[in-house]
Amino acid sequence: MAKTQTEQNVRQALSAAPFALECRGVRKLFPGVAALEGIDLGVRRGEIHALVGQNGAGKSTLVKVLTGVYQPTSGEILIEGRGAQLEGPAAAEAAGIVIVHQDQQLVGQFDVTRNIFLGREIVRGGLLDFGSMRRIAQTLLDRMGARFAVTALARDLSVAQRELVAIAAALLREPKVLILDEPTASLSNAEAETMFDIVRRLRSAGVTIIYISHYLDEVFDLADRITVLRDGRLVSTHAVAETTRQQVIDQMVGRSLSQLFPKENVALGEPMLVVKGLSYKKIVDNVSLTIRAGEILGVAGLLGAGRTELAMTLIGALRRSGGSVSLAGRPSAPSSPRAAKRQGFALIPEDRRHEGLITDLSMRENLSLAAIARFTRWGLLRLGVERAAANDLVERLRIIPPNLSTLTRNLSGGNQQKVVIGRWLLRDARVFIFDEPTTGVDVGSKVEIYKQMTAVARGGAAVLFISSDFEELIGMCDRIAVMRRGVVTATHAARDLDVQSLMSLATAADAQSSNRAFNVSQSAAAKDLGARSSLGAVLSRWGTIAGMALVFAAIGAMAPNFLSPANLLDVLKQGSLLAFVALGLTAVLVAGGFDMSAGAINQLASNLAAGAIAKGVGTAAALIVGVGAGLATGLFNAVLVLLFRMPPFIATLGSMFVAMGLTLLFNRGQALTLYDQPFFFGIGQGAVGSIPTISILLAVTLSALHVLFKHTSAGLRMYAVGENLAAAQLRGIDRRRAVLTSFLTGGAVLGLSGVVLASYSYGASATAVAFDFLISALAAAFLGTSLSRTGELDMVGTTVAALFLASLSNGLILLGVSNLALPGIQGGVLILSILIGVIGKRGIGQITIF
Amino acid sequence: MQATTDPHPLRRWLPLTEFLRAYGAIVGMAAVLLLVGVINPSFLSYGNVGNVLRQSTVLVILSFGLTIVLFLRGVDLSVAQIADVAALAAAALLIHHQPVWLAFVAPVVLGVLIGSLNGVMMAYLGVPAIIGSLGTMFIIRSGEMIYTKGNEPQILFTLPRSITENFLFLGQKTIGSIPALVILAIVVFCLAWGLSALTSFGRYARAVGSNVRASFLAGVDTRLVFAAGFVVSGLFAAIAGVAMASRTAIAVPRGAEPYLLDAFAACYLGTLASRNGTLSIPGTVVGALFVSFLSNGLTILGLGAPTRFALNGVFILLAMAVGALRRPA
Structure with missing residues (x-):
């Protein structure tokens, strides 16, 4: 009170x-x-x-x-x-x-x-x-x-x-x-x-x-x-x-705009689809439904009520967490939409343009997609039969324009929906699930869609009709189930309902769940975190590091030389070289997408730097030339990606070619060997005390990059753009700026890596090893992600991984493994390190090229 | 009220731009090649053209596999290495006195096998194709180098003719007046084109490449289709490798590597040749032939590998830039 x-x-x-x-x-x-x-x-x-x-x-x-x-x-x-x-x-x-x-x-x-x-x-x-x-x-x-x-x-x-x-x-x-x-x-x-x-x-x-x-x-x-x-x-x-x-x-x-619904009274048959206690996590909660042959059952509910998830669970696109389904008396538990299709399910998905149609394909290809097996003999399409069947559908559904080669992207909303429906009419489906079939559809097409719905019901199929247009539900359905927050709360005969009463049912909150639930959720929220440390979590967090330590120990045990200070310092020197390239690549990967040109930039910079030294301009100038070349290539890549909107893979593949060509033009296929440049060679080969100069340089570069990427707002934004562009843009972050920074930083580090390489190897080599460098660097970057807490690209992780890969090579050679096997081992490590990340995600390895 | 003003002033230029969009790239490629021919007439001589056609076979066949994988929105960086290993296997089998049919069949089976492993890795385990196939490429490379103890080529031309004759027929002889290799290329073209246009696999591949989610919900086995793409690319790569060994009578480890980048160039140039800027088997043929003729032409003009590398890059970028312009904003 x-x-x-x-x-x-x-x-x-x-x-x-x-x-x-x-x-x-x-x-x-x-x-x-x-x-x-x-x-x-x-x-x-x-x-x-x-x-x-x-x-x-x-x-x-x-x-x-x-x-x-x-x-x-x-x-x-x-x-x-x-x-x-x-x-x-x-x-x-x-x-x-x-x-x-x-x-x-x-x-x-x-x-x-x-x-x-x-x-x-x-x-x-x-x-x-x-x-x-x-x-x-x-x-x-x-x-x-x-x-x-x-x-x-x-x-x-x-x-x-x-x-x-x-x-x-x-x-x-x-x-x-x-x-x-x-x-x-x-x-x-x-x-x-x-x-x-x-x-x-x-x-x-x-x-x-x-x-x-x-x-x-x-x-x-x-x-x-x-x-x-x-x-x-x-x-x-x-x-x-x-x-x-x-x-x-x-x-x-408002005023009830009475629309004509072509509803027919169909004699109902046996129960076709019987759903008992079906659940998907908490989103579909213990749903039970029965639809008889010839019946149209509506599912009324609001956005987020779990209606679409119910449909997806029925056809096996989501894995049910409980309950049973039977179709025409037989148990049905499809493991995929493909299995569901075979059992007789047909789904007209909610999001027509992204889940229903394949908008880049023609009407004909879309219409026959679910029934291609019918038009195939010995793997060959029977194009004539297919065309006839598709033409027949176009006529039946009155699809405009009646031209089979029209790309579906160019059809109006109503005609697009007719194509998606038509796809399933070629099969003898017994359960049709329509998920919001009339959103964004003109009135004429709506009637056409209703007619098809009636027709399949007349043919003895069970229809599940999901909609938030309550008028059409009442006009078309025999019975209507109301779904709210995952639960089917009530099922009513459609003739007992009007739009107001249905709206009233769907928009109500559950009376019984009041303040009692509030307290539960508070305590649940409180203990939700912190109690997550299971063995699996520990493994995925520390497994890679433990694995690395184990490999180190094993090699050390078998080849005692491996752990001698002299050898370790040598490994550190070799590893630093790779780490430089890997750091540059990582910088690009964070926000720029991909960089096929990393190795080529390194090569170009190393040749240019060696050339500059040969001309006698001195170390500082060589450094400027090398880093400048890297920056220029990074800028070039960024321009391709940002202005020409090329996918990073292609853009950097193209610039890889260009950089390799420039390198060869510059050195004319000759190795550039430098003599008597003690100061310049000091970068790659010298040491301070017993620590190699190159490793000190690496530590400095790493610190700078770490600060840039983890402790500045520019770095935070680059990560945000790379990991969730939509989220970043919602916060007003400029993608172009982040991508540009990423490419430029990467380019500069790759340029520097070239200068270091020239110094380390007393000049520049003629052979195009750009690709070899690329894979080692990729392996280091991705292996590095499995070292960080969040599984994200990380400068420190990349460096540790690069040093590990170098010591692995060194150790294996000490053990007498042929150095011919090393690229293969690196390839294997690359695949393994990626597998740690992708396993359980169940995607397929597509990449965006166009 | 605004109905009278033309919202798309560019439309007025349509006839010209339309023509350029449709045929500009092909006209451009022909012009480049003609220019080379004008500077050095021997470029367009009967002998040279025939020679380049024979040489281009390997690239053409290799590019088909890559085209199909790219179709699916995957990528296969291991194609050249598969060709390599197939060539080595064929040569090694002959050197070890195995029957000729085995030298043809076994490498192809090997290619299919590697392709299947790639397919499982990308489609069923979900490794991004670019990383997975890069890994495969390096694993195969190591295998090759270990087998050949460094980089020793497997030489066929020093073997007795009786052993090699039938194997080398494919690469070096003619049937009627047409080189057997060119016939092979035509046969493989028909296979690849038929696969993409006339089979259910081709249809599924287009669907999966355009929209995986919609294909999945329409009941397409998207994983199997994606995996099959890699199998096909392994198959074609292996055929290309055998053709290469047969043509040159020698299998040099890593000998096919340069073809990888050429194959990419061929595929992307092919998108220029096709009318709506999409990947297509006929387009890839045009692209691969252009790459082959251009590199031959540049050699004839006395320009070498550097220019070729740079031009390859420029052409890929050009193809993508033109593609970006073609798409409505």
């Missing part, structure tokens, strides 16, 4: 507060559509202002206008009473509007502190001030009542915890208005409760919040005022006390 009283006081105080954000007559036109029409919205300082509306109501357009992604066609936006020009996301952020997207991207390999401060680093004396950043991060987390460590890696956090990190990062920017876009969409009930509490705390702390959610119950629980959007117009803004859930639903739905 007391709580309600204070809340009311707060709300009364708010009703007098001035506007933090105001839209006046905001209009946004797209070709042919008015996405927003005369929006007059006022958000009061310190309130939680909910924004609700159906899909396509204009919420996301409005948010994009507010965050500077779109420019309004007309109208004005005022922030704290003053007109604001939001020319881009950066301008909006500067003006104080900060958004936290659902499933906000974080850099997985960064810890919480780095993620919060990325793009807003605290720098003291040119270096990152981790002490202050951690302290502030801790304060922000405390403010939200979060209990995970600021040093935890983002990838070890739960979805809910990641959202807290994203909100902390937003708070750091001291927003005048904080927009939370569907913050609970992918959270479990318990986690959502925690989130509500945090949102309330933020309001108490005076933060103005625009809260976007589909879940009306939580909106009514949380918000001070509610604005309803429909068809691009603002329908109403009410204080929660002045409105009711039913009224808001009526306003969201």
Whole structure:
């Protein structure tokens, strides 16, 4: 009671507060559509202002206008009473509007502190001030009542915890208005409760919040005022006390535009698909359904309710964690969509352009993709039969244009969807899963899609129809299951439902999960981290180092000479040479992508430096020439990647050729041997005391690189760009700058490595060994990643790995292994070091070349 | 209200740009080669052209395999090494008095085997193709060097004719007036083109290369298809290697290595020759022939390896730059 009283006081105080954000007559036109029409919205300082509306109501357009992604066609936006020009996301952020997207991207390999401060680093004396950043991060987390460590890696956090990190990062920017876009969409009930509490705390702390959610119950629980959007117009803004859930639903739905649904009454057969207790992690939670032959079962639910995951689990694209499924009486547990296809499943995926179509292929190729086996004899396509079947489909589905060679990328949304559906009509599928088949589809095509759905049902298939368009569900389905946060809460006959009642069911929060769950989640969050040290974790963290030590000990035991100081110093010298090249390569790999030209740059620089020395210009000049050549090549690569938008692999492959050609032009295929240059040779061959000069130089270079990459904001940003470009760009980080820095740093180090090589080998060799250097350096860089805590590229790791590879070679030769076997062993080490990282990820090794 | 202004002023230039887009690259390549011929007429002589055609066979066949892997959005840096090891194996078998059929078959089987290992590694274990095939390349290289105790070439031309005659027929004789090698290249071309255009594998490969996720959800065995690409590339590389040994009657360890970079150049130049700037088997033939003729021409003009390296690089970059321009922004 007391709580309600204070809340009311707060709300009364708010009703007098001035506007933090105001839209006046905001209009946004797209070709042919008015996405927003005369929006007059006022958000009061310190309130939680909910924004609700159906899909396509204009919420996301409005948010994009507010965050500077779109420019309004007309109208004005005022922030704290003053007109604001939001020319881009950066301008909006500067003006104080900060958004936290659902499933906000974080850099997985960064810890919480780095993620919060990325793009807003605290720098003291040119270096990152981790002490202050951690302290502030801790304060922000405390403010939200979060209990995970600021040093935890983002990838070890739960979805809910990641959202807290994203909100902390937003708070750091001291927003005048904080927009939370569907913050609970992918959270479990318990986690959502925690989130509500945090949102309330933020309001108490005076933060103005625009809260976007589909879940009306939580909106009514949380918000001070509610604005309803429909068809691009603002329908109403009410204080929660002045409105009711039913009224808001009526306003969201509006007049019922009765559409014609070509629903037929089909005699229902035996149960075709029987799902019992199907689960996928917590996202699909103990779902049971039965669909009979000829029946269309709707799944109503909002974004993030687990509907798509249910579909994916059924066809084996996600591995179920429990439950059983039977198809026409036979148990069904497909291990892949391919197995599911054979059993009779057909999936029309939610994301048509990325998961359904292969947009670079023609209509014909897309139509026959799932049924190629039918058109193949002895591995040869029967093109005539295929063409006839495809033409038949085009006619049946009325696909426009009726031209089989049209690339599907050029089709309209509706026709694209027809192609995806048509693909499955060539097979005798018995269960059709339609996942949001009509989003972004014109009305005519919608009817065509409904007709096909009816037709497959008439043919005796079971249809699972997932949609958040409740009108079409009611129009097309026999029964409708409501799914909420992974759970199917109720199944109703469609004729007993109208849009309002269905909306009401889908947007409700679960009554039984109230504050009880909140406490559970807090303690779970608290113990989630820190208790992760199992044997596997220890192995993956320390395994490589232990392996290296073991190899060292074994070689030492078999060849006692190996561990003699003289030999170790010799190995150190050889290893330093490789380490230089590997460091340069690593610098490029961090943000630039790939560098095939690393070895070639080293060769070019070494030849140019040797040539300069031969001309008698002295060591300093040779150093400038070598490093300059490296910088120039790095700049060239960066230009190719950034201006010509070439994939790094190709760009650097091309410049590898160019650098090799230049090297050969310069030395005319002759070795460049230097004599009597004691000072220059001192770099590669000299020693200070008993420590080789080259190794001292390496230590200096390594320290500089380590500081640059790990202790400056430029380094932090390069890592962010290399590891999660989307996350980096959300924080306003300029990719071009990071890539350029990466290539230039790498180029300079590679140039330096060439000078060192020239000095070490008393000149420059004529043979093109660019490729050999490349592989050793790659092996060192990737082996180095398995040494670091986060598995990221690391300067120290690279150096240790390079020294290890050199000592491995040396040790094996001491053991009498032929040096002919060394490249192979390095190749093997390279593959092994990569395997440590990729195993269990289950991807395929594709790379982007075009 | 803005309907009257042309949103794409560039459209007006379409006829010319369209022509250049479609045929510019081929015209350009022909012009370069003609220029060489004008400077030194012996370049276009019947004898020289025939000679270059024979020489180019190895590169053409090798590039087919690479094209198919690139199709799948993979890459195979071990193709040249596979060709090498196939050539060595063929030569070694003959030197050890094995039957000629074995000298043809065993290396090809070996190539398929290495390709399969590559396929398992990239498709099933998920090693990025660029790293995995680089590793394979170096492992094979070590194997070769150990077998040949350093770099001793396996020499066939000093063997009695009776042993080598049938093996060398492929590389050195003609059928009618057409060199057997050229016939081999045509046969392999038909195989490769047929594989990419007429088989279910070709169809799957295009799908997997364009969109793995959609292919996976449509029930395509994406791993198997990706792996098969490496098998095919191993197969073609091995055929190229045997052809090389047969043509030169000698197998030098690491002798095929320069072809790796040439093959990349051929594939990317091939994208210029195809109408919509995509990889294609016919395009690769054009690219490989151009690379072969150009390097021969440069040699005839007295320019050597450096220029070739540099030009290869320039041409790859040019191909990619033109490709970037072709794509609508």
